[in-house]
Amino acid sequence: MMQKYAFEVLDKTLRDILGFCTYANRERVFGGMPILLGGDFRQILPVIPKGKSEDVVQACINKSYLWKSCEIFTLHRSMRVNEYTSTGVIDMDRQCFNKWLLEIGDGIVPSKAKEGEDESTWIEIPTRFIVDSCGLPVASIVNAVFPSFTERQDDDDFCVKEQY
Template sequence: MTQRYAFEALDKTLRDILGSKQEENRGKLFGGMPILLGGNFRQILPVIPKGKRQEVIQSCINISELWKDCQLFTLSRIMRVNEYTADGQLDTRKHLFNKWILDIGDGKVPAKSKEGEDEPTWIQIPEEFIVKSEKTPIEDIVNTIFLDFTQRQDDEEYLRERAILTPRNDDADEINKHMLKRIKGDAMTFKSSDEICKGSTDALEQHQTYPVEFLNKLNFPGVPPHKLKLKIGQPIMLLRNVSPSAGLCNGTRLIITDFQKFVIHARIITGSHIGNMVIIPRIVLTSTQTK
């Protein structure tokens, strides 16, 4: 997701630093230092706010002059969906789904264009990969992925091997609200403490210009809402690197074990620190959304 300009700036910086003692390093890529990049062009590309398609493509690393000197290593196994059962047998349905996902990324699945569109950008999803909706879409997909959730919500292995992915934050919020109602116990509400950064405005009366009630209604990507409802026993996911050495990284999944006014007690259920008890404090989060 990093724009190519960041890599090009790093390349020039390392050439200057490493070339100050050895002149030949000024002519080497990244000053002669090995650099390992990790990413997947099948997934999300660099984010350009309000940018058009050509602007997104121009910001990719493979458009840069650096790309021709990169050695490419390819991984083709999808880690999101485990193709093997508990006894080591290959699950044919999951294997076909993973292959279909890879074919989409490689452009092998034929695309169609809708009326008035110049370029085909739509694909047909096979029937066997679609959850049939009989009641409401959210309830149907929850019942499919989290089968017998009421009886097994305390089973960490059951929770660890399941997840629902959505492309939109609004959909994730609706699914979370639905799941929260199904978790036993009373919910506790944590409220944010919102304020305007004093260095971001010249207004002398910024508290009157931006009242707290207005700030509480704003929602930003990657930042929890003003009112965050949680329950003991609820699985949660970190959105920040709090303490990587303790296993608290962006994407770590945990189970809430207790609450205090300013901290959350939880147990890690993924990664290399499974089972460790941790305390998550309140964290100051700043949105980069300038608008």
């Protein structure tokens, strides 16, 4: 996510450029040009060096004068986790993990503060979601994310097919 100031500068620049030929565009948001922004407020917020939570929130686009002109489109299906197995059956473990991720984004999962910290910013990860890394951690993660990959890596359908 970019800071709101970047969008505000873009707005002023487009008003100047597009308002050169048509004066009415100087009064229109982004000079009347449709702009499509994509993002997820549950993921990455603007980076404010040495900033507090309030500083980060104030730097978001939804705190800008532009926000009232935005039209929000919402995706209703999370694409973060493929909830199906390679055979097309719903994987309850993945579905549970996906639900947990969404609950984190919605602020439902309680956070904790470490000793000496003012803010609660730590979330406990349930043990069922932690990959056992006996020996080779990277290999363990690959095997958990891509089960049976080594056996099926030459199978084009397995490597290309999207399971939605």
